[in-house]
Amino acid sequence: MSAITINSINKSPSSAIIFIHGLGDSGNGWKFLADILQGEKSNNKFNHIKFIFPNAPTIPLTVQNANKIPSWFDIYEMGSINAKDDTKGYLNSISTINNHIDSLIKDDNVPSNRILLGGFSQGGSLTLSQVILSKHKLAGFISCSGFVKIIPELLKYKSTDNISKSIPNVDTEILQFHGINDRMISFKYAQQSYDFFKNEFALPNLKFIPIDGMGHQVVNEQLIEIVKFIEKTLPPLDSDPNYKSNL
Template structure:
Protein backbone atom coordinates (compact mmCIF):
# COMPACT_ATOMS: atom_id res chain seq x y z
CA UNK A 1 0.00 0.00 0.00
CA UNK A 2 1.36 3.41 -0.97
CA UNK A 3 0.16 6.01 1.51
CA UNK A 4 0.16 9.79 1.29
CA UNK A 5 3.28 11.39 2.76
CA UNK A 6 2.42 12.59 6.25
CA UNK A 7 3.74 14.57 9.17
CA UNK A 8 3.14 12.57 12.34
CA UNK A 9 3.25 13.78 15.93
CA UNK A 10 2.27 11.75 18.99
CA UNK A 11 1.49 13.19 22.42
CA UNK A 12 2.58 10.00 24.17
CA UNK A 13 3.94 6.50 23.71
CA UNK A 14 1.78 3.78 22.14
CA UNK A 15 -1.06 6.04 20.91
CA UNK A 16 -4.56 4.68 21.40
CA UNK A 17 -6.29 7.53 19.56
CA UNK A 18 -5.63 9.29 16.27
CA UNK A 19 -6.54 12.54 14.52
CA UNK A 20 -6.13 12.63 10.75
CA UNK A 21 -6.05 16.31 9.80
CA UNK A 22 -6.14 17.53 6.18
CA UNK A 23 -4.79 20.96 5.21
CA UNK A 24 -6.19 23.48 2.74
CA UNK A 25 -5.37 24.35 -0.87
CA UNK A 26 -1.71 25.17 -1.50
CA UNK A 27 -0.65 24.34 2.04
CA UNK A 28 1.07 21.29 3.55
CA UNK A 29 0.84 18.81 6.37
CA UNK A 30 2.95 21.13 8.51
CA UNK A 31 0.21 23.80 8.65
CA UNK A 32 -1.64 22.55 11.72
CA UNK A 33 1.26 20.87 13.49
CA UNK A 34 1.86 23.90 15.79
CA UNK A 35 -1.64 23.84 17.30
CA UNK A 36 -1.22 20.52 19.14
CA UNK A 37 0.14 22.06 22.39
CA UNK A 38 -2.78 24.54 22.46
CA UNK A 39 -5.54 21.91 22.39
CA UNK A 40 -5.35 21.22 26.11
CA UNK A 41 -5.40 17.45 25.79
CA UNK A 42 -4.96 15.43 29.00
CA UNK A 43 -1.31 15.17 30.03
CA UNK A 44 -1.44 11.39 30.00
CA UNK A 45 -3.17 11.21 26.60
CA UNK A 46 -1.41 9.34 23.81
CA UNK A 47 -2.85 10.71 20.57
CA UNK A 48 -1.22 10.37 17.17
CA UNK A 49 -1.79 13.37 14.90
CA UNK A 50 -1.47 12.51 11.22
CA UNK A 51 -1.11 15.49 8.88
CA UNK A 52 -1.02 14.24 5.28
CA UNK A 53 0.40 16.26 2.39
CA UNK A 54 -1.98 16.64 -0.57
CA UNK A 55 -0.66 15.56 -3.98
CA UNK A 56 0.50 18.33 -6.30
CA UNK A 57 -1.94 18.78 -9.21
CA UNK A 58 -2.87 21.52 -11.71
CA UNK A 59 -5.65 23.76 -10.34
CA UNK A 60 -7.86 25.17 -13.08
CA UNK A 61 -8.98 28.26 -11.16
CA UNK A 62 -5.32 29.23 -10.63
CA UNK A 63 -4.51 29.09 -14.33
CA UNK A 64 -3.46 25.45 -14.21
CA UNK A 65 -0.69 26.13 -11.70
CA UNK A 66 0.54 22.96 -10.01
CA UNK A 67 0.14 23.06 -6.23
CA UNK A 68 -0.84 20.85 -3.29
CA UNK A 69 -4.57 20.21 -3.68
CA UNK A 70 -7.03 17.51 -2.71
CA UNK A 71 -9.01 18.08 -5.91
CA UNK A 72 -9.30 20.53 -8.80
CA UNK A 73 -11.25 23.77 -8.43
CA UNK A 74 -12.79 24.57 -11.79
CA UNK A 75 -14.88 27.62 -10.86
CA UNK A 76 -16.02 29.72 -7.91
CA UNK A 77 -19.50 28.22 -8.22
CA UNK A 78 -19.50 25.70 -5.36
CA UNK A 79 -22.79 24.24 -6.60
CA UNK A 80 -21.61 23.97 -10.20
CA UNK A 81 -18.72 22.05 -11.73
CA UNK A 82 -17.43 20.18 -8.68
CA UNK A 83 -14.51 17.80 -9.21
CA UNK A 84 -16.29 14.84 -7.61
CA UNK A 85 -13.84 12.37 -9.16
CA UNK A 86 -10.90 14.18 -7.57
CA UNK A 87 -12.69 14.46 -4.23
CA UNK A 88 -13.50 10.76 -4.15
CA UNK A 89 -9.89 9.88 -5.05
CA UNK A 90 -8.67 11.88 -2.03
CA UNK A 91 -11.39 10.32 0.12
CA UNK A 92 -9.99 6.92 -0.85
CA UNK A 93 -6.48 7.96 0.18
CA UNK A 94 -7.80 9.28 3.50
CA UNK A 95 -9.69 6.06 4.13
CA UNK A 96 -6.39 4.24 3.59
CA UNK A 97 -4.88 6.31 6.40
CA UNK A 98 -7.77 5.41 8.71
CA UNK A 99 -7.24 1.72 7.97
CA UNK A 100 -3.51 2.15 8.66
CA UNK A 101 -4.28 3.60 12.10
CA UNK A 102 -6.51 0.63 12.78
CA UNK A 103 -3.73 -1.74 11.74
CA UNK A 104 -1.49 0.10 14.22
CA UNK A 105 -3.91 -0.87 16.98
CA UNK A 106 -6.17 2.21 17.20
CA UNK A 107 -9.88 1.35 17.27
CA UNK A 108 -11.98 3.10 14.63
CA UNK A 109 -14.10 4.79 17.31
CA UNK A 110 -10.91 6.44 18.60
CA UNK A 111 -10.15 8.12 15.26
CA UNK A 112 -11.16 11.68 14.34
CA UNK A 113 -11.12 12.95 10.75
CA UNK A 114 -10.47 16.69 10.47
CA UNK A 115 -9.95 19.15 7.66
CA UNK A 116 -9.54 22.83 6.87
CA UNK A 117 -11.05 24.38 3.72
CA UNK A 118 -10.48 21.88 0.86
CA UNK A 119 -9.39 19.35 3.45
CA UNK A 120 -12.71 19.78 5.21
CA UNK A 121 -14.57 18.80 2.04
CA UNK A 122 -12.61 15.54 2.02
CA UNK A 123 -13.19 15.05 5.75
CA UNK A 124 -16.99 15.40 5.36
CA UNK A 125 -17.33 12.62 2.81
CA UNK A 126 -14.70 10.37 4.40
CA UNK A 127 -16.11 10.42 7.92
CA UNK A 128 -19.79 10.26 7.04
CA UNK A 129 -19.40 7.28 4.72
CA UNK A 130 -16.75 5.26 6.57
CA UNK A 131 -18.01 1.73 7.18
CA UNK A 132 -16.94 1.51 10.84
CA UNK A 133 -17.80 3.94 13.68
CA UNK A 134 -15.44 6.90 14.07
CA UNK A 135 -14.90 9.22 17.03
CA UNK A 136 -15.74 12.42 15.19
CA UNK A 137 -15.65 14.80 12.24
CA UNK A 138 -14.05 18.26 12.38
CA UNK A 139 -14.66 20.70 9.49
CA UNK A 140 -13.05 24.16 9.61
CA UNK A 141 -13.73 27.04 7.18
CA UNK A 142 -15.00 24.51 4.68
CA UNK A 143 -18.07 23.33 2.77
CA UNK A 144 -19.93 20.05 2.18
CA UNK A 145 -18.91 19.69 -1.47
CA UNK A 146 -20.42 16.22 -1.96
CA UNK A 147 -23.70 16.73 -0.09
CA UNK A 148 -25.59 15.77 -3.26
CA UNK A 149 -24.01 12.31 -3.46
CA UNK A 150 -23.27 11.47 0.18
CA UNK A 151 -25.17 8.63 1.82
CA UNK A 152 -23.96 8.21 5.40
CA UNK A 153 -23.02 4.75 6.61
CA UNK A 154 -25.18 3.23 9.33
CA UNK A 155 -22.05 2.96 11.50
CA UNK A 156 -21.67 6.76 11.60
CA UNK A 157 -25.29 7.89 11.86
CA UNK A 158 -24.56 9.28 15.35
CA UNK A 159 -21.16 10.78 14.57
CA UNK A 160 -19.98 13.69 16.73
CA UNK A 161 -19.43 16.69 14.43
CA UNK A 162 -17.80 20.09 15.05
CA UNK A 163 -18.05 22.75 12.32
CA UNK A 164 -16.45 26.22 12.55
CA UNK A 165 -16.23 29.17 10.18
CA UNK A 166 -15.01 32.77 10.09
CA UNK A 167 -17.70 35.42 9.70
CA UNK A 168 -15.34 37.55 7.59
CA UNK A 169 -14.05 34.76 5.35
CA UNK A 170 -13.49 36.23 1.83
CA UNK A 171 -12.56 32.89 0.23
CA UNK A 172 -15.33 30.61 1.50
CA UNK A 173 -18.09 32.90 2.84
CA UNK A 174 -19.68 31.91 6.12
CA UNK A 175 -23.01 30.99 4.48
CA UNK A 176 -21.21 27.89 3.13
CA UNK A 177 -20.64 26.76 6.70
CA UNK A 178 -24.32 27.30 7.50
CA UNK A 179 -25.36 25.44 4.33
CA UNK A 180 -23.13 22.53 5.33
CA UNK A 181 -24.74 22.39 8.77
CA UNK A 182 -28.21 22.50 7.18
CA UNK A 183 -27.27 19.53 4.97
CA UNK A 184 -26.02 17.64 8.01
CA UNK A 185 -29.25 18.30 9.90
CA UNK A 186 -31.27 17.01 6.94
CA UNK A 187 -29.23 13.82 7.19
CA UNK A 188 -30.16 13.50 10.86
CA UNK A 189 -27.02 14.90 12.51
CA UNK A 190 -26.79 17.50 15.28
CA UNK A 191 -23.48 19.30 14.59
CA UNK A 192 -21.88 21.80 16.94
CA UNK A 193 -21.54 24.97 14.80
CA UNK A 194 -19.33 27.87 15.89
CA UNK A 195 -18.46 31.14 14.15
CA UNK A 196 -15.57 33.48 14.88
CA UNK A 197 -14.79 37.08 13.79
CA UNK A 198 -11.94 36.06 11.47
CA UNK A 199 -11.13 35.51 7.80
CA UNK A 200 -9.98 32.23 6.16
CA UNK A 201 -7.88 31.11 9.10
CA UNK A 202 -8.04 29.75 12.64
CA UNK A 203 -7.93 31.71 15.89
CA UNK A 204 -6.97 30.85 19.46
CA UNK A 205 -10.56 30.84 20.74
CA UNK A 206 -11.47 28.37 17.99
CA UNK A 207 -8.46 26.14 18.75
CA UNK A 208 -9.47 26.04 22.41
CA UNK A 209 -13.03 25.05 21.43
CA UNK A 210 -11.64 22.34 19.16
CA UNK A 211 -9.58 21.04 22.07
CA UNK A 212 -12.67 20.91 24.28
CA UNK A 213 -14.58 19.03 21.58
CA UNK A 214 -11.67 16.60 21.01
CA UNK A 215 -11.50 15.86 24.72
CA UNK A 216 -15.20 15.06 24.66
CA UNK A 217 -14.94 12.93 21.50
CA UNK A 218 -11.88 10.94 22.59
CA UNK A 219 -11.91 10.92 26.40
CA UNK A 220 -15.58 10.94 27.40
Protein backbone atom coordinates in the same frame (compact mmCIF):
# COMPACT_ATOMS: atom_id res chain seq x y z
CA MET B 1 0.99 7.82 1.75
CA SER B 2 2.72 11.14 2.27
CA ALA B 3 2.11 12.64 5.70
CA ILE B 4 3.68 14.30 8.72
CA THR B 5 3.43 11.77 11.54
CA ILE B 6 3.85 12.63 15.21
CA ASN B 7 3.95 9.56 17.40
CA SER B 8 2.25 9.41 20.76
CA ILE B 9 4.43 10.17 23.77
CA ASN B 10 3.22 6.91 25.25
CA LYS B 11 4.90 3.85 23.77
CA SER B 12 1.71 2.68 22.06
CA PRO B 13 -1.08 5.06 21.01
CA SER B 14 -4.61 4.35 22.18
CA SER B 15 -6.06 7.19 20.11
CA ALA B 16 -5.27 9.11 16.95
CA ILE B 17 -6.04 12.37 15.18
CA ILE B 18 -5.95 12.79 11.41
CA PHE B 19 -6.04 16.47 10.45
CA ILE B 20 -6.28 17.46 6.77
CA HIS B 21 -4.81 20.75 5.55
CA GLY B 22 -6.29 23.19 3.07
CA LEU B 23 -5.45 24.43 -0.41
CA GLY B 24 -1.78 25.29 -0.99
CA ASP B 25 -0.70 24.05 2.42
CA SER B 26 0.93 20.85 3.64
CA GLY B 27 0.67 18.54 6.62
CA ASN B 28 3.44 20.52 8.27
CA GLY B 29 1.13 23.54 8.36
CA TRP B 30 -1.00 21.85 11.02
CA LYS B 31 1.79 20.22 13.03
CA PHE B 32 1.33 23.03 15.57
CA LEU B 33 -1.79 21.22 16.80
CA ALA B 34 0.35 18.28 17.96
CA ASP B 35 2.87 20.71 19.46
CA ILE B 36 0.09 22.33 21.52
CA LEU B 37 -1.37 19.04 22.72
CA GLN B 38 1.98 17.47 23.53
CA GLY B 39 3.36 20.61 25.19
CA GLU B 40 4.09 21.10 28.87
CA LYS B 41 0.83 22.95 29.51
CA SER B 42 -1.24 19.92 28.44
CA ASN B 43 -0.44 18.07 31.71
CA ASN B 44 0.06 14.75 29.88
CA LYS B 45 -3.64 14.61 28.93
CA PHE B 46 -2.86 13.86 25.29
CA ASN B 47 0.19 11.59 25.56
CA HIS B 48 -1.83 8.65 24.24
CA ILE B 49 -2.61 10.31 20.88
CA LYS B 50 -0.82 9.73 17.59
CA PHE B 51 -1.11 12.49 14.98
CA ILE B 52 -1.32 12.14 11.20
CA PHE B 53 -1.17 15.26 9.00
CA PRO B 54 -1.54 14.04 5.39
CA ASN B 55 0.03 15.89 2.45
CA ALA B 56 -2.12 16.68 -0.58
CA PRO B 57 -0.79 15.93 -4.08
CA THR B 58 0.41 18.82 -6.23
CA ILE B 59 -2.00 19.17 -9.16
CA PRO B 60 -2.95 21.75 -11.84
CA LEU B 61 -5.68 23.95 -10.39
CA THR B 62 -8.26 25.33 -12.81
CA VAL B 63 -9.01 28.51 -10.83
CA GLN B 64 -5.26 29.21 -10.72
CA ASN B 65 -4.82 29.06 -14.52
CA ALA B 66 -3.76 25.39 -14.24
CA ASN B 67 -0.75 26.28 -12.09
CA LYS B 68 0.31 23.34 -9.96
CA ILE B 69 -0.48 23.67 -6.29
CA PRO B 70 -1.00 21.27 -3.35
CA SER B 71 -4.70 20.49 -3.52
CA TRP B 72 -6.98 17.61 -2.53
CA PHE B 73 -9.14 18.15 -5.62
CA ASP B 74 -9.45 20.52 -8.56
CA ILE B 75 -11.49 23.69 -8.12
CA TYR B 76 -13.40 25.12 -11.07
CA GLU B 77 -15.10 27.97 -9.20
CA MET B 78 -14.51 29.35 -5.71
CA GLY B 79 -17.11 29.39 -2.98
CA SER B 80 -20.34 28.17 -4.58
CA ILE B 81 -22.55 25.26 -3.64
CA ASN B 82 -23.53 24.96 -7.32
CA ALA B 83 -19.97 24.85 -8.69
CA LYS B 84 -18.82 21.91 -10.82
CA ASP B 85 -17.16 19.14 -8.80
CA ASP B 86 -13.93 17.27 -9.42
CA THR B 87 -15.62 14.10 -8.23
CA LYS B 88 -12.79 11.75 -9.24
CA GLY B 89 -10.11 13.81 -7.49
CA TYR B 90 -12.30 14.30 -4.44
CA LEU B 91 -13.02 10.58 -4.06
CA ASN B 92 -9.33 9.78 -4.58
CA SER B 93 -8.55 12.01 -1.60
CA ILE B 94 -11.30 10.33 0.43
CA SER B 95 -9.57 7.04 -0.40
CA THR B 96 -6.25 8.45 0.86
CA ILE B 97 -7.83 9.41 4.18
CA ASN B 98 -9.46 5.98 4.42
CA ASN B 99 -6.05 4.38 3.92
CA HIS B 100 -4.68 6.38 6.85
CA ILE B 101 -7.61 5.26 9.00
CA ASP B 102 -7.15 1.63 7.99
CA SER B 103 -3.43 1.83 8.75
CA LEU B 104 -4.07 3.17 12.24
CA ILE B 105 -6.50 0.33 12.89
CA LYS B 106 -4.37 -2.46 11.44
CA ASP B 107 -0.81 -1.31 12.19
CA ASP B 108 -1.26 0.65 15.43
CA ASN B 109 -4.23 -1.27 16.85
CA VAL B 110 -6.15 1.96 17.40
CA PRO B 111 -9.90 1.25 17.39
CA SER B 112 -11.85 3.31 14.86
CA ASN B 113 -13.93 4.89 17.62
CA ARG B 114 -10.69 6.29 19.07
CA ILE B 115 -9.80 8.09 15.81
CA LEU B 116 -10.81 11.74 15.37
CA LEU B 117 -10.90 13.32 11.91
CA GLY B 118 -10.52 17.03 11.25
CA GLY B 119 -9.60 19.46 8.54
CA PHE B 120 -9.39 23.05 7.35
CA SER B 121 -11.03 24.43 4.17
CA GLN B 122 -10.60 21.64 1.57
CA GLY B 123 -9.70 19.40 4.49
CA GLY B 124 -12.83 20.55 6.28
CA SER B 125 -14.86 19.61 3.23
CA LEU B 126 -13.35 16.12 3.14
CA THR B 127 -14.04 15.81 6.86
CA LEU B 128 -17.73 16.65 6.44
CA SER B 129 -18.05 14.17 3.58
CA GLN B 130 -16.42 11.45 5.65
CA VAL B 131 -19.26 11.77 8.18
CA ILE B 132 -21.38 10.20 5.43
CA LEU B 133 -18.83 8.12 3.54
CA SER B 134 -16.71 6.50 6.24
CA LYS B 135 -17.33 2.79 6.76
CA HIS B 136 -15.87 3.10 10.27
CA LYS B 137 -17.48 4.56 13.37
CA LEU B 138 -15.09 7.36 14.39
CA ALA B 139 -14.68 9.34 17.62
CA GLY B 140 -15.63 12.70 16.19
CA PHE B 141 -15.23 15.21 13.36
CA ILE B 142 -13.94 18.80 13.26
CA SER B 143 -14.52 20.94 10.18
CA CYS B 144 -12.83 24.34 10.09
CA SER B 145 -14.02 26.59 7.25
CA GLY B 146 -15.32 23.52 5.42
CA PHE B 147 -18.08 23.14 2.83
CA VAL B 148 -20.19 20.52 1.09
CA LYS B 149 -19.07 19.00 -2.22
CA ILE B 150 -20.01 15.94 -4.34
CA ILE B 151 -23.66 16.19 -3.27
CA PRO B 152 -24.92 13.52 -5.74
CA GLU B 153 -22.35 11.03 -4.36
CA LEU B 154 -23.32 11.77 -0.77
CA LEU B 155 -27.02 11.38 -1.45
CA LYS B 156 -26.39 7.82 -2.62
CA TYR B 157 -25.83 6.94 1.04
CA LYS B 158 -29.11 8.38 2.19
CA SER B 159 -31.43 5.71 3.54
CA THR B 160 -34.76 6.24 5.25
CA ASP B 161 -34.99 2.56 6.23
CA ASN B 162 -31.83 2.04 8.26
CA ILE B 163 -29.69 5.16 8.17
CA SER B 164 -27.52 4.04 11.12
CA LYS B 165 -26.44 0.99 9.08
CA SER B 166 -25.69 2.90 5.87
CA ILE B 167 -24.03 5.77 7.78
CA PRO B 168 -22.19 4.55 10.93
CA ASN B 169 -21.45 8.15 12.02
CA VAL B 170 -25.00 9.44 11.82
CA ASP B 171 -24.93 10.20 15.57
CA THR B 172 -21.20 10.99 15.95
CA GLU B 173 -20.35 14.44 17.32
CA ILE B 174 -19.34 16.98 14.67
CA LEU B 175 -18.09 20.54 15.08
CA GLN B 176 -18.43 22.82 12.05
CA PHE B 177 -16.62 26.12 12.60
CA HIS B 178 -16.88 29.01 10.16
CA GLY B 179 -15.84 32.65 10.17
CA ILE B 180 -18.63 35.14 9.59
CA ASN B 181 -16.14 37.30 7.68
CA ASP B 182 -14.74 34.49 5.49
CA ARG B 183 -14.32 35.90 1.97
CA MET B 184 -12.97 32.73 0.37
CA ILE B 185 -15.65 30.29 1.50
CA SER B 186 -18.58 32.56 2.27
CA PHE B 187 -20.57 32.22 5.46
CA LYS B 188 -23.65 31.72 3.27
CA TYR B 189 -22.00 28.68 1.66
CA ALA B 190 -21.12 27.33 5.10
CA GLN B 191 -24.72 27.76 6.24
CA GLN B 192 -25.95 26.00 3.09
CA SER B 193 -23.51 23.16 3.80
CA TYR B 194 -24.77 22.83 7.37
CA ASP B 195 -28.37 22.86 6.16
CA PHE B 196 -27.62 20.13 3.62
CA PHE B 197 -26.18 17.72 6.18
CA LYS B 198 -28.81 18.57 8.78
CA ASN B 199 -31.80 18.36 6.45
CA GLU B 200 -30.78 15.47 4.21
CA PHE B 201 -29.25 13.24 6.89
CA ALA B 202 -30.79 14.60 10.10
CA LEU B 203 -27.44 14.46 11.90
CA PRO B 204 -28.41 15.02 15.56
CA ASN B 205 -24.94 15.93 16.83
CA LEU B 206 -23.80 18.32 14.10
CA LYS B 207 -23.02 21.66 15.75
CA PHE B 208 -22.53 24.78 13.64
CA ILE B 209 -20.28 27.37 15.31
CA PRO B 210 -20.10 30.82 13.66
CA ILE B 211 -17.15 32.94 14.78
CA ASP B 212 -17.63 36.69 14.56
CA GLY B 213 -14.75 38.65 13.05
CA MET B 214 -12.97 35.53 11.71
CA GLY B 215 -12.05 35.21 8.05
CA HIS B 216 -10.61 32.18 6.27
CA GLN B 217 -8.27 31.36 9.12
CA VAL B 218 -7.93 29.78 12.55
CA VAL B 219 -8.15 31.87 15.73
CA ASN B 220 -7.47 31.20 19.41
CA GLU B 221 -11.18 31.06 20.28
CA GLN B 222 -11.55 28.21 17.81
CA LEU B 223 -8.44 26.37 18.99
CA ILE B 224 -9.66 26.47 22.58
CA GLU B 225 -12.90 24.75 21.52
CA ILE B 226 -10.98 22.22 19.43
CA VAL B 227 -8.76 21.25 22.37
CA LYS B 228 -11.83 20.89 24.61
CA PHE B 229 -13.48 18.67 22.01
CA ILE B 230 -10.40 16.47 21.69
CA GLU B 231 -10.16 16.15 25.47
CA LYS B 232 -13.83 15.11 25.57
CA THR B 233 -13.84 12.65 22.66
CA LEU B 234 -10.38 11.08 23.14
CA PRO B 235 -9.80 10.75 26.89
CA PRO B 236 -6.97 8.47 28.02
CA LEU B 237 -7.93 4.89 28.71
CA ASP B 238 -8.10 3.64 32.31
CA SER B 239 -4.99 1.57 31.59
CA ASP B 240 -2.96 4.68 30.76
CA PRO B 241 -0.48 5.36 33.61
CA ASN B 242 -1.10 9.11 33.27
CA TYR B 243 -4.88 8.78 33.35
CA LYS B 244 -6.63 9.97 36.51
CA SER B 245 -10.34 9.33 36.44
CA ASN B 246 -12.63 12.13 37.57
CA LEU B 247 -15.33 9.60 38.47
